[in-house]
Amino acid sequence: MAITKEIIQYIAMLARLQLDEKEEDNMVSDISRIISYFDKLKELDTSNIDAMEFLSMDEDVFDKALRDDAVGESYDREELLHPEEKKGSEYFTVPRVVE
Amino acid sequence: MKLHEYTIRQLHELISKKEVSVPELTRHMLDRIDRLDSNLECYITVTEEQAMEQAENVQKLIDDGTLNSPLAGIPMAIKDNICTRGIPTTCASKMLGNFVPPYDAHVVKKLCDNGAILLGKLNMDEFAMGSSTESSYFKKTKNPWDTQRVPGGSSGGSAAAVAAGEAIYALGSDTGGSIRQPASFCGCVGLKPTYGLVSRFGLVAYASSLDQIGPLAKTVADCALVLNAIAGHDPMDLTSSRRQRPDFTKALINDVKGMKIGIPREFIADNVQKDVRDAVLNAVKVFSSLGAECEEISIPIMEYVVPTYYIIALAEASSNLARYDGVKFGYRAANPKDMLDFCMRSRSEGFGTEVKRRILLGTYVLSSGYYDAYYKKALKARALITREFNKVFEKYDIIIGPVSPTTAYRIGEKINDPVQMYMEDIFTVPVNIVGLPAISIPCGLDGNSLPIGLQIIANRFGESTLIRAAYTFEQNTDFHKARPSIAE
Numbered sequence: 001m002a003i004t005k006e007i008i009q010y011i012a013m014l015a016r017l018q019l020d021e022k023e024e025d026n027m028v029s030d031i032s033r034i035i036s037y038f039d040k041l042k043e044l045d046t047s048n049i050d051a052m053e054f055l056s057m058d059e060d061v062f063d064k065a066l067r068d069d070a071v072g073e074s075y076d077r078e079e080l081l082h083p084e085e086k087k088g089s090e091y092f093t094v095p096r097v098v099e
Numbered sequence: 100m101k102l103h104e105y106t107i108r109q110l111h112e113l114i115s116k117k118e119v120s121v122p123e124l125t126r127h128m129l130d131r132i133d134r135l136d137s138n139l140e141c142y143i144t145v146t147e148e149q150a151m152e153q154a155e156n157v158q159k160l161i162d163d164g165t166l167n168s169p170l171a172g173i174p175m176a177i178k179d180n181i182c183t184r185g186i187p188t189t190c191a192s193k194m195l196g197n198f199v200p201p202y203d204a205h206v207v208k209k210l211c212d213n214g215a216i217l218l219g220k221l222n223m224d225e226f227a228m229g230s231s232t233e234s235s236y237f238k239k240t241k242n243p244w245d246t247q248r249v250p251g252g253s254s255g256g257s258a259a260a261v262a263a264g265e266a267i268y269a270l271g272s273d274t275g276g277s278i279r280q281p282a283s284f285c286g287c288v289g290l291k292p293t294y295g296l297v298s299r300f301g302l303v304a305y306a307s308s309l310d311q312i313g314p315l316a317k318t319v320a321d322c323a324l325v326l327n328a329i330a331g332h333d334p335m336d337l338t339s340s341r342r343q344r345p346d347f348t349k350a351l352i353n354d355v356k357g358m359k360i361g362i363p364r365e366f367i368a369d370n371v372q373k374d375v376r377d378a379v380l381n382a383v384k385v386f387s388s389l390g391a392e393c394e395e396i397s398i399p400i401m402e403y404v405v406p407t408y409y410i411i412a413l414a415e416a417s418s419n420l421a422r423y424d425g426v427k428f429g430y431r432a433a434n435p436k437d438m439l440d441f442c443m444r445s446r447s448e449g450f451g452t453e454v455k456r457r458i459l460l461g462t463y464v465l466s467s468g469y470y471d472a473y474y475k476k477a478l479k480a481r482a483l484i485t486r487e488f489n490k491v492f493e494k495y496d497i498i499i500g501p502v503s504p505t506t507a508y509r510i511g512e513k514i515n516d517p518v519q520m521y522m523e524d525i526f527t528v529p530v531n532i533v534g535l536p537a538i539s540i541p542c543g544l545d546g547n548s549l550p551i552g553l554q555i556i557a558n559r560f561g562e563s564t565l566i567r568a569a570y571t572f573e574q575n576t577d578f579h580k581a582r583p584s585i586a587e
Contacts, residue, residue, distance in 0.1 A: 008459070015417060015462040016424070016439075017455055018447040030456060031463070033518050038406045038464070038473060046479035053482035079201040082428055092426050095435045 003032040102127045103264030104586070107321040110267060111169045114161065121161065121172035125154035125216050128174040132218065132265050135585065138246065140238040141260040143179050144187050145219040150174065157214045169324050171214030176266040178257050179220040180227055181312065182301035183207055186217075190303050191235035192225045194423050194430045194449035204301020205336070206270060206312050206329040213328045218266055221256030225451045226420070227277055227305045229253050230524060233514050234453040241510070242285060243583040244549050248507040251281030257315045258285035264586045268316040268325055272302055274309045275408055276502070276527025279539035282315050283502035283552020286541050286581060288569070289315045290322045293560050294534030295340035297326075298333030306415035307338075309408075309531040318579060319540065319570045323347040326562065342560060350563035353574045356390035359495045360568075365401035366500030366526055375501045378543035378551040382499065382572065389575060391568075396495070400487045401529065403480055408528035409521055410464050410477035417461025423449060456517065481532050488533045492558040497568050501526055502539045502552035526554060536562050538569045541578040550581065 008027050012019050019027060081089055102124055105113070113119045129147050136142050154174075160166035177183065180190045182200035184207075189195045203211070211217075224234040232240045232255025240255045242248040243263035250259040254271030258281030261269050271278040273291040282289025290313045297312045304310065314325035324347075331344045362383055367376050387393045425431040425445030432448055435441030450458070464473035491498060504523055513520050530537040535556055542553035553572070557565035573579050 007463075011459050011462045011466060014466060015458050016421075016443050016446050017450070017458065018443045019455070023452070023455070026452075027456065027459060030517055031460060034409075034460060034521070035463070037518055037521075038410055041403055041406045041410070041476055041480055042472075044400075044403050044476075044480055044483070046476060046483065049479040049482050051475050051478040051482070054478065054485055075201050082426070082431070083197050083199070084431055094426055095438050095441045097438050 003028055003035055101587075103131055103267070104582070105267070106317050107169060107173050107267055107324050110173055111171070114172045121158040121216065122151065122154040124172065125150050125174050125218075128218055128266070135263055135265060138241065139243060139259055139263055139265070139585075140240050141221055141256040141263065141265050142176065142219045143189055143191065143222050143237055143256070146186055146217055149186070150216055150218050153216050157216060160214060166214045168213040168328070170210065170328055172216060173267050174216040174218050175210070175268045175270070176218045176221050176257070176260055177207065177270045178223050178254050178272055180223060180272055180303040181207060181270060182303070183217065183220065186220065188220065188303070189237070190226050191223045191237055192449065192451065192454070193236045195303075195428075196236070196430065198428050200301070202301065205298035205333045207301065209329050221254070221260055221269060223256055224253035224453070226303070226416075226454050227253040227272055227274055228416070228453050228457050230276065230280055230520055231514065232256060232281070233510065234451055236451055239510060242507045243585045244286065244507065245547070247509055248549070249284065249510050251284030251503075251507060253277040253281075254289075254315065255281045258282050258287055258289065261285070261287045261315050261317065262583060262586060268314055268321055270312055270329070271315050272310055272312050273531065274305050275412060275524050275531050278313045278315060279502045279527050279537060279552065279554060280524075282539040283550065284507040286550030286583070287315055287317060288319055288322050288541070288579070289313065289539045290326060291530060291537050292326065292330065292562060293536040294531075295338050296330050296344075296536070296560065296562065298336040298339045300333055300335035304419040306412040307419065308415060309412055311531075319538070319566060319573050320348070320351050322538070323351060323566050340560070345563055347562055347566055350566040351570045352567050353571050355386060355568055355571045358386075358391040358497065358568060360386055360391050360393045361396040361491055361495035361498045362393060363396050363398045363401065363498060363500060365398055371501055371504045372506065372545070374543075374545035375504065375506065375551050379499070379501050379553060382542045382553045385572060385576060386499070389571060394495075396491060398487055398491065400484050401525070404484060404529045404532060405522055405525050407477045407480040407484060408524070408532055409460075410473050411481060411532070413457045413461035414465050414474050415461070417458045417465060420454070420458055425449075484529060485533045488529065488535065496557070496564050498556040500554050502554040503527070506545045506547070506549040506551055530556055535559055536565050538565055540569050540573060541581065542572075542576070543578055544581060
């Protein structure tokens with residue numbers, strides 16, 4: 001399927017990205033070319049393949065168990081807050097979301 | 100020989116015999132960075148004060164006998180997507196330009212425990228998205244062999260710093276070739292470990308099922324020493340393997356007799372630059388003459404590895420990079436109208452073009468209506484690719500081929516052709532898709548005197564086999580001794 005300007009605008013909205021006119025045009029042409037390259041995969045017969053097979057092969061290797069619910073290292077609140085937050089702030093500030 | 104020309108092993112000996120002090124060595128490296136880096140631009144941050152302070156401390160610990168790690172006192176540098184407590188970690192992005200991590204990555208902690216001296220943080224492609232280090236928001240790193248050319252990427256700063264003697268070794272990260280390809284372009288050794296061998300805790304996520312941290316150094320032995328320090332289980336990374344880590348230096352054995360080596364014909368096809376192909380075929384001869392059994396094999400699924408890789412990597416990237424909304428850390432847009440405007444403008448002003456392109460592609464392949472056709476299809480292809488590589492390793496110990504179809508190209512030459520750039524990752528991405536370990540080692544110079552990298556790939560957790568093969572090649576050839584004139 002052809003990648004149109006409308007599709008780019010739609011995914012940009014989903015991805016929370018704002019593109020200017022020129023960026024939009026460039027993305028239409030770049031992404032069209034890349035997606036048609038991705039389409040090569042359609043030639044490959046993947047019937048009867050479980051999409052999760054790759055993960056299940058590693059079952060014996062990777063630690064799937066949850067770790068113990070124990071108190072661990074904690075961080076200093078001030079260090080974790082955004083550098084633009086006011087000194088002594090106890091929370092992250094965002095624009096008003098309710099009237 | 101000057102201090103920066105030595106390997107980790109040699110410097111360890113000099114430090115042990117008190118022929119050089121850690122502060123003296125660190126000062127030498129910092130002076131070198133000061134002299135060379137305005138031209139090469141490997142570093143985003145140089146931590147001069149901390150480095151000298153660390154050097155004094157480590158020297159004391161060595162003197163009183165509490166520290167005798169082979170890495171103690173050796174100056175190194177770290178790719179700027181690996182978190183360092185109190186030291187900016189920018190991912191070469193405007194988005195993280197103001198980010199100072201409140202914690203150290205697991206690998207950083209491990210290196211510090213071993214007495215490593217951190218010289219600074221190294222340039223890279225923005226969020227590790229690229230193969231030339233040209234997408235960095237801050238600077239363009241030059242290849243020490245020819246400053247008109249790219250160092251490769253995304254760990255371009257790491258490879259260039261090691262090649263130019265601006266660090267004794269470096270850490271990079273490899274999602275689709277980002278350690279091996281720059282190591283190849285800059286003529287150093289770069290090792291991408293098995294997925295799960297090295298903890299990703301504190302590595303800024305790009306594509307979590309593909310990312311691995313690994314070393315870049317002058318020799319195979321140096322890589323083994325660094326890998327010894329950083330590998331091993333970490334409960335903070337759910338995908339970290341619980342296997343007992345072997346001593347990788349025990350694999351530094353100069354012998355490949357009877358080793359079975361597969362050379363996929365897809366790796367030496369017409370799309371490979373002639374000098375590169377010749378160097379790889381010459382390496383095959385070297386292995387054969389040393390008693391290895393080399394055979395041409397075929398991995399027909401190779402023609403599907405690049406689209407499979409990019410669909411999975413970009414899908415994961417679009418999800419991982421959703422966290423950059425301006426709220427908790429990173430770039431914040433000024434004077435937002437409302438929450439949506441705040442989020443959208445923070446992201447749009449904070450990310451560069453390549454990152455936006457990859458987020459959009461990833462969002463597209465995950466979006467309703469396209470998910471099955473692209474993302475799910477790529478997962479199935481990943482299973483098939485894994486099956487094919489598993490089959491090869493039933494019969495062969497290692498696979499060898501080039502790292503990249505070309506040697507280092509000119510700055511600006513390929514930046515406007517993303518499809519071409521993606522396609523050149525063909526020999527490195529299958530390793531990440533399957534989770535295999537692989538190494539890039541120097542195997543010659545092309546007609547322009549630019550380094551060529553030989554890639555050796557082993558089975559999962561087969562690092563010891565990988566290191567043994569690479570070490571044997573290195574011990575029986577002189578390619579790794581070639582240095583760019585700038586490194587003198």
